[in-house]
Amino acid sequence: MPKFIKTNLQIIALIVILLPGCGQEPSQTTKQANDNNALNPLDAEITVYKSPSCGCCAEWVTYLQEEGFTVSSIDHDNVDDIKTRFGIPDPELYSCHTAIVDGYIIEGHVPANDITRLLTEAPTDIKGLTAPGMPMKSPGMASRIPKDYAVLSFSESGETSVYSQY
DSSP: OOHHHHHHHHHHHHHHHHGGGTTOOOOHHHHHHHHHHHTOGGGSEEEEEEOTTOHHHHHHHHHHHHTTOEEEEEEOSOHHHHHHHHTOSOGGGOOSOEEEETTEEEEESOOHHHHHHHHHHOOSSOOEEEEOSOOTTSTTTTOSSOOSOEEEEEOTTOOEEEEEEO
């Protein structure tokens, strides 16, 4: 067999061997790498609804930005309307500002690490997180490091559980 035919047959054989791999699903390693990139919580934009005169709300926005989140802030004269609109099930869960990120509600001075955990785990049974009231040792209040309060998760029906304890 002439050399050029043998070389062409080798090329064709190589194409036949490699061609079936084209268009196949990515390997599990590739899927995991892509999934890990998609799960970066800092890619999610947080929209914060707050009173224009609330200094601690502005401090919490600054804190989140310093933690690497992209935050847009919307001043609203009646934040209780926002809480009702987004369906926070119980006024006992209310705080001074309400944020929305990836379909979750973040109510009040919730620390950045809890938001990161929520977005990373993406639980389907949680509607949001809240730091009810205005905990004095919370980000945006008197401390960047949370202390002496609980962050609660809440469901659509209003069931709560402790998400983090500081």
